[in-house]
Amino acid sequence: MLAVERLSKTYLAEDGRCVQALQDVSLHCAKGEFVCVLGPTGCGKTTLLRSIAGLEAPTGGTVRVDASAGDAGGHGIGYVFQQNALFPWRNVLENVMFGLQARGWTRADAVGRSRECLERVGLRGVETSYPYELSGGMQQRVSIARAIAPSPSVLLMDEPFGSVDERSRHALQRELLRLWERSSLTIVFVTHGIEEAVYLGQRVVVMKQDPGSILGELRIALGHPRDRMSGEFVEGLLKVRALFERQMI
Amino acid sequence: MSGARARGRDGLAGRVLLGLMLPAAVVLVWHAASKRSVVIPGIGAVLDVFAHPLREPPNLDCRPLLETVAVSLFRVLVGFCCAVLTAVPLGIAVGRSRVADRIVSPLLEALRPICPVAWIPVAVILFGFSSMASVLWGAEAWRHGFLSQIQIAMVFIIWWGAFFPILINTTDGVRNVRRLYIEAAQVLGASRRQVFYGVIFPASLPSIMTGLRVGMGLAWMVIVAAEFFPGTSAGLGYMITTSHQVAQYEYAFAAIIAIGVVGLAINAVMMAVSNRVGRWKEKER
Numbered sequence: 001m002l003a004v005e006r007l008s009k010t011y012l013a014e015d016g017r018c019v020q021a022l023q024d025v026s027l028h029c030a031k032g033e034f035v036c037v038l039g040p041t042g043c044g045k046t047t048l049l050r051s052i053a054g055l056e057a058p059t060g061g062t063v064r065v066d067a068s069a070g071d072a073g074g075h076g077i078g079y080v081f082q083q084n085a086l087f088p089w090r091n092v093l094e095n096v097m098f099g100l101q102a103r104g105w106t107r108a109d110a111v112g113r114s115r116e117c118l119e120r121v122g123l124r125g126v127e128t129s130y131p132y133e134l135s136g137g138m139q140q141r142v143s144i145a146r147a148i149a150p151s152p153s154v155l156l157m158d159e160p161f162g163s164v165d166e167r168s169r170h171a172l173q174r175e176l177l178r179l180w181e182r183s184s185l186t187i188v189f190v191t192h193g194i195e196e197a198v199y200l201g202q203r204v205v206v207m208k209q210d211p212g213s214i215l216g217e218l219r220i221a222l223g224h225p226r227d228r229m230s231g232e233f234v235e236g237l238l239k240v241r242a243l244f245e246r247q248m249i
Numbered sequence: 250m251s252g253a254r255a256r257g258r259d260g261l262a263g264r265v266l267l268g269l270m271l272p273a274a275v276v277l278v279w280h281a282a283s284k285r286s287v288v289i290p291g292i293g294a295v296l297d298v299f300a301h302p303l304r305e306p307p308n309l310d311c312r313p314l315l316e317t318v319a320v321s322l323f324r325v326l327v328g329f330c331c332a333v334l335t336a337v338p339l340g341i342a343v344g345r346s347r348v349a350d351r352i353v354s355p356l357l358e359a360l361r362p363i364c365p366v367a368w369i370p371v372a373v374i375l376f377g378f379s380s381m382a383s384v385l386w387g388a389e390a391w392r393h394g395f396l397s398q399i400q401i402a403m404v405f406i407i408w409w410g411a412f413f414p415i416l417i418n419t420t421d422g423v424r425n426v427r428r429l430y431i432e433a434a435q436v437l438g439a440s441r442r443q444v445f446y447g448v449i450f451p452a453s454l455p456s457i458m459t460g461l462r463v464g465m466g467l468a469w470m471v472i473v474a475a476e477f478f479p480g481t482s483a484g485l486g487y488m489i490t491t492s493h494q495v496a497q498y499e500y501a502f503a504a505i506i507a508i509g510v511v512g513l514a515i516n517a518v519m520m521a522v523s524n525r526v527g528r529w530k531e532k533e534r
Binding site (some may be wrong): 053054055077078079080083085086087088089091098099102103120129132146150220 | 433438440443448449454529
């Protein structure tokens with residue numbers, strides 16, 4: 001489904017230093033998997049996501065996205081940015097329609113599909129609103145709707161709930177899981193929150209920084225939705241934290 | 250918030266009253282001055298000119314007020330359109346391409362400080378008395394009174410004045426489009442062309458509108474100055490100079506007031522359009 005092989009990325013910093021953002025990072029995701037990439041700020045997880053999406057060219061290694069196995073004519077990759085990347089001059093519906101219009105869909109079809117996607121992320125009645133009129137949580141829902149509208153096979157999410165308050169974040173997490181369960185989307189979810197990673201992911205891949213590379217990964221063999229208070233959950237949390245803290249060495 | 254009517258200084262009546270204070274004071278001062286001076290025309294005389302906008306001024310070799318305003322306005326509009334059609338595409342090209350910027354900027358920066366009016370002598374020599382009418386109809390131009398007043402030299406000067414603000418604002422607007430939006434569009438599968446029409450252009454529109462607004466305001470000021478010089482026999486600036494020559498100052502004053510009023514109207518229109526187009530920009534975090 002998604003095969004990242006020995007991805008490396010070096011770039012020249014402003015002061016002339018050679019920064020190795022990623023070193024030999026390999027990641028394989030099966031169709032329909034929910035994988036969380038966990039790491040501290042600066043460990044290259046955003047660079048990894050951007051390289052997969054084609055926004056950055058790697059200095060070494062390969063990325064392969066298997067689009068043929070997507071649902072209903074999947075077209076590859078959807079991306080949800082950390083900051084609000086909705087187009088402020090377009091209203092909510094027009095934002096969601098963007099990817100479809102780019103692929104030559106007729107207006108009627110695009111409107112229909114966009115409405116469907118907005119429903120799937122739990123938004124109603126905001127079609128004609130503009131992004132600046134919405135709360136942060138709603139904006140991120142629209143971002144997700146926009147990303148899934150062209151039926152991607154892989155959804156890349158870069159700390160999408162980072163700037164949302166805790167209560168809204170929990171709600172968004174549940175919504176995202178619901179959305180994922182009803183589709184065959186492969187999700188790669190980047191976060192620096194250990195609890196969020198354990199709550200969402202079937203696998204948690206832990207990264208370290210300097211140079212950016214994978215420390216290890218853990219499988220969270222729990223069903224969804226997960227009980228944050230349960231013994232198994234806390235156990236998973238502790239294991240991940242132990243791995244996460246190994247990078248302090 | 251809704252339901253409570255603003256009172257006192259914030260209410261509509263309050264605002265109108267405050268806004269009228271200075272104009273009322275000006276009118277009073279004017280009235281007093283006109284009583285004491287031979288030169289300053291009475292308010293009545295000036296209002297009389299406005300009351301008969303189609304009347305040919307008796308001692309002046311000048312068209313009626315309405316036609317005079319129309320001539321000045323039309324010159325500005327033609328020059329402004331030429332500026333928009335040249336400056337916006339060039340601004341977009343320069344904003345998108347660093348190479349284009351390096352090629353074009355040195356010359357433009359050198360030309361920018363030259364104020365439009367400085368070009369009048371050269372423009373008159375270059376373009377002579379050619380006008381829109383002569384361009385369109387050649388030898389038959391004399392039949393078309395209005396359009397033969399729209400001299401190419403005038404249009405050039407207006408174009409020069411409006412060109413640079415429009416260009417600079419367009420370039421700025423295009424350059425400052427957030428990378429985030431462009432990347433979001435790319436990852437959604439937009440082609441280079443779609444990124445331009447779907448993201449870069451709408452995102453830079455507020456800046457372009459600012460450029461148009463500034464350019465238009467400048468153009469309106471420039472035309473009056475340009476009409477002071479030989480090379481024209483119509484327009485508000487011309488009306489001011491001729492009425493001065495025969496000391497019929499009510500026409501000069503009427504022209505000055507007309508300049509202010511029309512300028513205000515133009516600006517109001519541009520602001521209304523600008524606000525509608527740029528509403529989202531103010532809310533951008």
